[in-house]
Amino acid sequence: MVSSTIDHMAAITVFLAAILIFTGLFNDTIQTAVTYQLHKTLSTKASDILDTMLLTPGIPINWGQTDASPAGFGLQDPEFTQYQISPFSLMRLNYAAGSPVFYYKTGSYYSNITIGGKNFLLLSNSSVLDYPTALKLLGINNTYGFQLSMNPIVTVKVTEDSVQNANPLRLSVEAYGTGFPLANAYVTYCLVIVALNGGERGSPAFSTIYGTEFTDNQGSVTLEFDEVDRADLCYSFVAYAHLGGLVGVGYLERVSAQNQYVIPFIDNLSEGRVLIAHSYDVKYFGPPVAEVKYNATFVFLADDHTLREMPLNQSVGHVNYGDGFPYGVVNIPTNNPGILIITYKKSATEGGIVMMPWGISSLSFPVVFGGDASKQDWVATDMRQVTVGGIAYQANLALWSLEGYQVNG
Amino acid sequence: MMRTIEVLVVIIIITGAFIATSYFAVLPWPRQVSPVNLRRLSLTTLELLDSNYDLSKAAFEIDNSTMWDQLEVALSASLPPNLLYNLTVYEVGSGESAGELYRTLASISSAEDLGSTSDASSYLTASSNVTFNVTPEKIGEHAGGGTLYVLNCSDANGWWITGYTAQSLAEDLYNLLSPYFVKTVMVQDTNQLMQLLDGNKISGSSEENVQNAVIINTFGECVPMPQAYYQGNSRANEGYDATAAYPYTRYCYTLGQKIRVHNWTWASIVGYPFYYVSNTAVFQNEQNSYGIYGMRMTSQGGVRAFLQGLDNQTYRYDSSGVTSDVGVVTLTTETLDACNYYGIYPSSYQTSTRALSTSILSAYHLSVGLDVFNQNGNYLPGAVYEHVFSGSSDTTGSILALGLTRTPDIRLTGLSLLAYYQPRLYRSEYTAYGTSRLVVLQLGLVGGS
Numbered sequence A: 001m002v003s004s005t006i007d008h009m010a011a012i013t014v015f016l017a018a019i020l021i022f023t024g025l026f027n028d029t030i031q032t033a034v035t036y037q038l039h040k041t042l043s044t045k046a047s048d049i050l051d052t053m054l055l056t057p058g059i060p061i062n063w064g065q066t067d068a069s070p071a072g073f074g075l076q077d078p079e080f081t082q083y084q085i086s087p088f089s090l091m092r093l094n095y096a097a098g099s100p101v102f103y104y105k106t107g108s109y110y111s112n113i114t115i116g117g118k119n120f121l122l123l124s125n126s127s128v129l130d131y132p133t134a135l136k137l138l139g140i141n142n143t144y145g146f147q148l149s150m151n152p153i154v155t156v157k158v159t160e161d162s163v164q165n166a167n168p169l170r171l172s173v174e175a176y177g178t179g180f181p182l183a184n185a186y187v188t189y190c191l192v193i194v195a196l197n198g199g200e201r202g203s204p205a206f207s208t209i210y211g212t213e214f215t216d217n218q219g220s221v222t223l224e225f226d227e228v229d230r231a232d233l234c235y236s237f238v239a240y241a242h243l244g245g246l247v248g249v250g251y252l253e254r255v256s257a258q259n260q261y262v263i264p265f266i267d268n269l270s271e272g273r274v275l276i277a278h279s280y281d282v283k284y285f286g287p288p289v290a291e292v293k294y295n296a297t298f299v300f301l302a303d304d305h306t307l308r309e310m311p312l313n314q315s316v317g318h319v320n321y322g323d324g325f326p327y328g329v330v331n332i333p334t335n336n337p338g339i340l341i342i343t344y345k346k347s348a349t350e351g352g353i354v355m356m357p358w359g360i361s362s363l364s365f366p367v368v369f370g371g372d373a374s375k376q377d378w379v380a381t382d383m384r385q386v387t388v389g390g391i392a393y394q395a396n397l398a399l400w401s402l403e404g405y406q407v408n409g
Numbered sequence B: 001m002m003r004t005i006e007v008l009v010v011i012i013i014i015t016g017a018f019i020a021t022s023y024f025a026v027l028p029w030p031r032q033v034s035p036v037n038l039r040r041l042s043l044t045t046l047e048l049l050d051s052n053y054d055l056s057k058a059a060f061e062i063d064n065s066t067m068w069d070q071l072e073v074a075l076s077a078s079l080p081p082n083l084l085y086n087l088t089v090y091e092v093g094s095g096e097s098a099g100e101l102y103r104t105l106a107s108i109s110s111a112e113d114l115g116s117t118s119d120a121s122s123y124l125t126a127s128s129n130v131t132f133n134v135t136p137e138k139i140g141e142h143a144g145g146g147t148l149y150v151l152n153c154s155d156a157n158g159w160w161i162t163g164y165t166a167q168s169l170a171e172d173l174y175n176l177l178s179p180y181f182v183k184t185v186m187v188q189d190t191n192q193l194m195q196l197l198d199g200n201k202i203s204g205s206s207e208e209n210v211q212n213a214v215i216i217n218t219f220g221e222c223v224p225m226p227q228a229y230y231q232g233n234s235r236a237n238e239g240y241d242a243t244a245a246y247p248y249t250r251y252c253y254t255l256g257q258k259i260r261v262h263n264w265t266w267a268s269i270v271g272y273p274f275y276y277v278s279n280t281a282v283f284q285n286e287q288n289s290y291g292i293y294g295m296r297m298t299s300q301g302g303v304r305a306f307l308q309g310l311d312n313q314t315y316r317y318d319s320s321g322v323t324s325d326v327g328v329v330t331l332t333t334e335t336l337d338a339c340n341y342y343g344i345y346p347s348s349y350q351t352s353t354r355a356l357s358t359s360i361l362s363a364y365h366l367s368v369g370l371d372v373f374n375q376n377g378n379y380l381p382g383a384v385y386e387h388v389f390s391g392s393s394d395t396t397g398s399i400l401a402l403g404l405t406r407t408p409d410i411r412l413t414g415l416s417l418l419a420y421y422q423p424r425l426y427r428s429e430y431t432a433y434g435t436s437r438l439v440v441l442q443l444g445l446v447g448g449s
Helices: A002-055 A087-091 A131-138 B002-024 B038-049 B054-060 B065-078 B166-180 B190-197 B249-262 B301-310 B333-342 B359-363 B410-421
Strands: A101-103 A108-115 A119-124 A144-152 A155-160 A169-176 A186-195 A205-214 A220-225 A235-243 A246-254 A262-268 A273-278 A292-301 A307-310 A316-319 A328-331 A338-345 A351-358 A367-370 A380-388 A391-401 B083-092 B102-109 B118-126 B132-136 B147-151 B183-187 B214-217 B222-224 B265-268 B276-278 B295-297 B327-330 B349-352 B355-357 B366-371 B382-387 B398-402 B425-429 B436-445
Touching: A002 A131, A002 A144, A002 A380, A002 A391, A002 B002, A131 A144, A131 A367, A155 A235, A169 A186, A169 A235, A169 A246, A186 A220, A186 A292, A186 A307, A186 A338, A186 A351, A205 A220, A205 A292, A205 A338, A235 A351, A235 B065, A246 A351, A246 B065, A262 A338, A262 A351, A273 A292, A273 A316, A316 A328, A380 B038, B038 B054, B038 B065, B038 B083, B038 B118, B038 B436, B054 B065, B054 B118, B054 B436, B065 B083, B065 B102, B147 B166, B166 B183, B166 B214, B166 B410, B183 B190, B190 B249, B214 B410, B222 B249, B249 B301, B265 B410, B333 B366, B333 B410, B355 B359, B359 B366, B366 B410, B382 B410, B398 B410
Parallel strands: A119 A262, A119 A351, A155 A246, B147 B183, B147 B214, B214 B265, B222 B276, B265 B398
Antiparallel strands: A101 A108, A108 A119, A144 A367, A144 A391, A155 A169, A169 A220, A186 A205, A186 A235, A235 A246, A246 A391, A262 A273, A273 A328, A292 A307, A292 A316, A292 A338, A338 A351, A380 A391, B083 B102, B083 B436, B118 B436, B132 B425, B276 B295, B327 B349, B366 B382, B382 B398
């Protein structure tokens, strides 16, 4: 009788211990299955959301060219089909990687994409679409987080000849894709040369040179410009490389006035109004302060792949630092993407040139929009090849869940 | 003891079950759980390569090694380095015979084996020869009119068309604009012009419609004049005013009246409109004060008289100037947009030395239907003016005046008319046997097998 009782007690104890251990072990297996399901769902969701973004123009369809808040989020160019993206809708996305710039003369902050020293895209925060709003418009608020990045596929690298200040100017243009050079690519280019003296009302004048060339088997070509024959001559150079449907942009400037220059702020997208500010109003470099005179023009890539200049009204003016000196204003009179080129002059011997893309693609600026993917446990990614204003881009979406294991497809 | 053994047996069974479950429920590695959507990536890559129709061209020129080299470079440059590819072009068969539906024509590949985790997309390319067609909407086809008259009078001389003849300009304009009109008629001499002014058809075509037509004067600052309007001839009272410093200014008044009556759009391609009249027969011994025979000056009163006729005012000789030299002018946004839409690209900078004053708008009941160039102060370098009587909403005659300096660029005339009437372009595609080829792009991940 006693041995039977001991047998029962030992058996029950061992059984209960075994059940506890196996429950834990099976729980791990079940969690593994749930995790698998979650990740698979997230991957599918990433693909769906990326297509939703890229294959719908949003509501209204032209929201990228207005200052109005959209009622639906989408980036497709309303004038095209397939994966052709609006360069203006992308321009309205709050650039995650840039610190906003405050301009005290308007009392506003501006979303900031600045590439290199003198290439700006500063858009008023009142026009910018922020990440939380995009989440709501996509219907994934508190459910998923994402980061959308758009990067040009083709890199066009422009460098001056290794012999600095060579006479005449020699520019080397290298075009390559993701690790592969664009051999025998068709290159169209525009060189804007600044003449510090000679413009209206003391402003700088400029002349433009257009041309075409082909790259060699290494994807590079060297261009020579007799017109730039002095080291103090300022210029900007923009080149487009074309090959088999791939188009990329590269650019380079030479300036002689480093600290005192002009900064363009896009103040009103609908009207194409751009404010021209003195650099000291944004960042004070110390005395002396000099007035800066400017002369603006606009170039765009025509359907035949050549660059064309579009004249601007009231393109000439001057700005200075501090109160009592108003900013200048130019209006871009087109809804086609292009480049606002502003030549400036600090003194008879110092000046330079700044460029601003009108539409993100004109200078192949990158876009990073959304949250921080590096802080997430598991991120699903997907990519598409797209064209933005005719320029080849790669769209990458990183998506993560905000609801852990409770997310269902 | 028996119970303990039974429990141990149960534990062994459960352990076996756990091992079996764990073996089959292993979490796959990330590439399998969350793969890049290779199918969509390959489709978008194909669309990208064909964004300028380069892929379509290559698919139909498989023997063109240069083109295929470029395609291979573009494909390699557009894909991430960890992706392998195989691109194959297939001929699409008709399916009616017993042969293959798809026949391989060409293929390029970056590796012999793409592994097991590959995916593919197909893309149908179309031949550039036969697949795309643009059909312009005909101006005026739904609202009456639709006839373009191009003055090509053999018995008149032109002025400020330096380097061209009116006839060569007329031919170019015919080629440029005739696709956009229901009927295009060349007015071959001033007799035909007189028939036209009387409201009669001159081609015999049922498609010709005199009312609401467009007339392009290719003679620059000069306008052809039928002989009947010459001094002493049958219609001299409508073409000759002996009291005026420039007697044939009266003919311009008659022209203005005709344009109002027939609701024409008159296009002046360069310079000062109606500054001279020309007929090489009746003016054979007279010249325009610059030594060009067959022509008489009407001077600045010509356009005044024309506008008086257009506005149905009483004719009164008025020689007061109405233009100004405004220098360099620029195309408006509307016109620049039309450049891209219609594929006509004149320079956006032009020089205007004969810009018309805005004062004519109120003086002659005109409104601007289209600004071709940006206004400069109180002067319009180029515009389409519509005549609308007070209290009416109907247009009764229009004039396109391009007050540019010589030599004329007729692309500006064509562009101005197209930007004003805005005929749509209908693009269509055809698919037929032999005009389509299938391109399949298969992508695989490096080490994916």
